[in-house]
Amino acid sequence: MRKNKLSTIIAITLATSIVAPLYAAEETKKEKSILEVIQITATKRSESIQTVPISVSALSGGQLDALGLSDTTEITQQIPGFQVNAFSPQLTIFNLRGISQNSFLDNLEGPIAVYQDESYISSMNAISGQMFDIERIEVLRGPQGTLFGRNATGGLVHYISAGAHDDYTNGYIELGLGSFNRQILEGAIGGELADNVRGRFAFRHETADGYIEADTSIPTVDPRAIGGADGYGMRATVEVDFSDTLTGTFIAKYAKDDDVPTGGYAFENCPLDADGFCAVDTHGRAIVTGGVASGDVHKHQNDTRGFLNRETQNYTAKFVKDFDDVELVSITNYMSMDKTYLEDGDAFPDPIVVLSQDADISQFSQELRLSGINGALKWQVGAFYMDFELDGKTTTLGAPNIDLSFALADAGVISKPVVGDDNPFDGFSSRPFVESVENSSIFGQIDYSLTEQTTLTAGLRYSKDEKEITWRAFFTSDDQSDPVLYGATANTGVAEAGLLNFFTEDTIDYSDYAARLSLAHQFNEDVMGFVSWNRGIKGGNWTLSSGVSPDRFVHDPEILNSYEAGFKASITDSTRLNATVFYYDYDDYQTFVSVPPGQTSPNPQVGNSDAKSAGAEFELVSSVTDNLDVMFGLSIINSKVEAVEAGGVPILDAEFPSAPAISGNYLARHYTEIGEANFVIQFDGAFYGEQFLEVTNGPGTKQHGYNISNLSFSYDTESWSISLKSKNIFDVVYKAYTLDLGVLGATSYYAPGRTFLATVTYNF
Numbered sequence: 001m002r003k004n005k006l007s008t009i010i011a012i013t014l015a016t017s018i019v020a021p022l023y024a025a026e027e028t029k030k031e032k033s034i035l036e037v038i039q040i041t042a043t044k045r046s047e048s049i050q051t052v053p054i055s056v057s058a059l060s061g062g063q064l065d066a067l068g069l070s071d072t073t074e075i076t077q078q079i080p081g082f083q084v085n086a087f088s089p090q091l092t093i094f095n096l097r098g099i100s101q102n103s104f105l106d107n108l109e110g111p112i113a114v115y116q117d118e119s120y121i122s123s124m125n126a127i128s129g130q131m132f133d134i135e136r137i138e139v140l141r142g143p144q145g146t147l148f149g150r151n152a153t154g155g156l157v158h159y160i161s162a163g164a165h166d167d168y169t170n171g172y173i174e175l176g177l178g179s180f181n182r183q184i185l186e187g188a189i190g191g192e193l194a195d196n197v198r199g200r201f202a203f204r205h206e207t208a209d210g211y212i213e214a215d216t217s218i219p220t221v222d223p224r225a226i227g228g229a230d231g232y233g234m235r236a237t238v239e240v241d242f243s244d245t246l247t248g249t250f251i252a253k254y255a256k257d258d259d260v261p262t263g264g265y266a267f268e269n270c271p272l273d274a275d276g277f278c279a280v281d282t283h284g285r286a287i288v289t290g291g292v293a294s295g296d297v298h299k300h301q302n303d304t305r306g307f308l309n310r311e312t313q314n315y316t317a318k319f320v321k322d323f324d325d326v327e328l329v330s331i332t333n334y335m336s337m338d339k340t341y342l343e344d345g346d347a348f349p350d351p352i353v354v355l356s357q358d359a360d361i362s363q364f365s366q367e368l369r370l371s372g373i374n375g376a377l378k379w380q381v382g383a384f385y386m387d388f389e390l391d392g393k394t395t396t397l398g399a400p401n402i403d404l405s406f407a408l409a410d411a412g413v414i415s416k417p418v419v420g421d422d423n424p425f426d427g428f429s430s431r432p433f434v435e436s437v438e439n440s441s442i443f444g445q446i447d448y449s450l451t452e453q454t455t456l457t458a459g460l461r462y463s464k465d466e467k468e469i470t471w472r473a474f475f476t477s478d479d480q481s482d483p484v485l486y487g488a489t490a491n492t493g494v495a496e497a498g499l500l501n502f503f504t505e506d507t508i509d510y511s512d513y514a515a516r517l518s519l520a521h522q523f524n525e526d527v528m529g530f531v532s533w534n535r536g537i538k539g540g541n542w543t544l545s546s547g548v549s550p551d552r553f554v555h556d557p558e559i560l561n562s563y564e565a566g567f568k569a570s571i572t573d574s575t576r577l578n579a580t581v582f583y584y585d586y587d588d589y590q591t592f593v594s595v596p597p598g599q600t601s602p603n604p605q606v607g608n609s610d611a612k613s614a615g616a617e618f619e620l621v622s623s624v625t626d627n628l629d630v631m632f633g634l635s636i637i638n639s640k641v642e643a644v645e646a647g648g649v650p651i652l653d654a655e656f657p658s659a660p661a662i663s664g665n666y667l668a669r670h671y672t673e674i675g676e677a678n679f680v681i682q683f684d685g686a687f688y689g690e691q692f693l694e695v696t697n698g699p700g701t702k703q704h705g706y707n708i709s710n711l712s713f714s715y716d717t718e719s720w721s722i723s724l725k726s727k728n729i730f731d732v733v734y735k736a737y738t739l740d741l742g743v744l745g746a747t748s749y750y751a752p753g754r755t756f757l758a759t760v761t762y763n764f
Helices: 002-023 061-067 074-078 399-410
Strands: 056-060 082-085 093-096 112-116 119-121 134-141 155-161 170-178 182-194 197-208 229-241 246-260 307-323 326-344 353-374 377-398 428-449 454-476 484-486 503-524 527-538 558-572 575-593 605-625 628-644 651-654 662-674 677-688 706-716 720-727 735-740 746-750 755-763
Touching: 056 061, 061 074, 061 134, 061 677, 074 082, 074 662, 074 677, 093 112, 093 155, 119 326, 182 229, 182 755, 575 628
Parallel strands: 112 155
Antiparallel strands: 056 134, 082 093, 112 119, 134 155, 170 182, 170 755, 182 197, 197 229, 229 246, 246 307, 307 326, 326 353, 353 377, 377 428, 428 454, 454 484, 454 503, 503 527, 527 558, 558 575, 575 605, 605 628, 628 651, 628 662, 662 677, 677 706, 706 720, 720 755, 735 746
């Protein structure tokens, strides 16, 4: 099947490479200067990044190409205060200024809103993927609910694809080979299709073996390496000028991942108690002693063959109509995703923890907005509607059901598990559910010029969520002929004998407002400053976990009041410096713990706690000479979550997850002209201070400070580019994800070590 897919894409590529030059009216090449002032749409208008009174970072398509970024999650390395947590491609947990949602349950949404081509992506399952033929990426820090709506409490990430703007034929073809048998084929072609009709088609195919190898000394271990890739994506765009005042843009996307190996956890060594479990502290957090049980963080002992199969379709229709001084925009989007996932959730060659998640998602959204300019006033108003449906199921086998096993045993339903058996916790828990979300909102924002230099911005959005869920939960063990049906809801009490409701239907009706008020002043043509207040909102949800108690089944909405001040300065024609300071005040910040209060083993749950944080970001970009560009970013964060309720005593004054006190990014790019060509050397990377990867701040979730550096060489002509890139050149070992499982210890997923990639690109 892989060969058939690859052959099809190669055939398309060859046809493209033969036909395109025949019709090319002009040759193009990606711009790779890091100093370019990018036009962004952070305010849903095209504006210079240097004039928008928001803390925002942006990378152009040329910069992404120069950095060698080809996955949607890789952008975090060159954005101050931005990180990603991921244990597989199936779920992406973005973290901005320490704000994230670390739960891996499919029904939850993150507080960092993600948009693709102006359309909201509601599921964290549909974020990761291959990134190709991108015009730019915008990362907006702080609440963005006024214009972008729900779940933008911590910020927003917007991926904007290369459009079909050009009426001449252009494009590129790229081939890549790299470490772990990585093979890449990517390309795009665009141009005029007919009078007033333009099109563009882009695709990418990538395969790679995994970097976490199997421990073949153990006969029961699955021999596949983990952490590879096998997938492809394609996108078709058509732009039509229906008249001088009406334009339509139509985008169709398709992506598929096939049998991508998953799992690959390493068990953090721990001292054992008398029952053979990991020792825990008074908060129920696993104690670790250093090192991993396998002896190698890049070696797995999976006895269960894990995989990810995922298929995503996305369709967008955008219409722009000009009425003299007023513009009407309509954006219609439909997205569907079908995912089947299985992983060996422990780090041993025994069926201790096996997790599977199936999700069938469909989402429809419609946005309408009017905008205009009347003298000193810029205004826009709009309405948004979204209908989201999720048909899912989570299944766990083994130890995650320890507490439920004992509860059912005490009730006389099953025999009590015996420690020392080959598989004492043989419970099988299946939790199918159907969730629907309907959101309606109206919004408006004005920018009023008080003087030629000073602008007041005020925005307001009213948002209403109507959520419904139907949840069933089954439990069985080896000595049961029939499964036990159990469940929980905030609207009912606990049934007798430790067994909960058989069936759950619940609703959440939630409405609130997001708001923005800011004042920007242009001190001169090179320096502007701003102060702002933003109110961000994120609704509550359900925790669909096997051992959830009724009082924790539903977690409350969170509200964030953000206060910011910053400046953006062009110090010289070749140097820019942007800086922002912020203070966050959270009501009912949503906390994720894998071991909830009163329990000793994993039952992932989300709770609430007030929280506060303060910090700053700095970004410096400079062309030091005609041949040398540099970029430097710095993030400072100090956070405090008042009380995190976990397995034992509540944890007071915990830090946000993935929120090091200091972190930053750097880049130096040197150009040498060789005739009409350029030889480019680039050194870039990021550094992170000590941090915890979970809000419980458990010892096993600590990641010590580290630095990742990358090095690349490229030879660029007008039409050709040949490059060699090495990521993590110093082969630094660090965690990409950690889960504290209480008495079951802490398991971590480690990021790749040093890798190489060589590419050849032809631009036409």
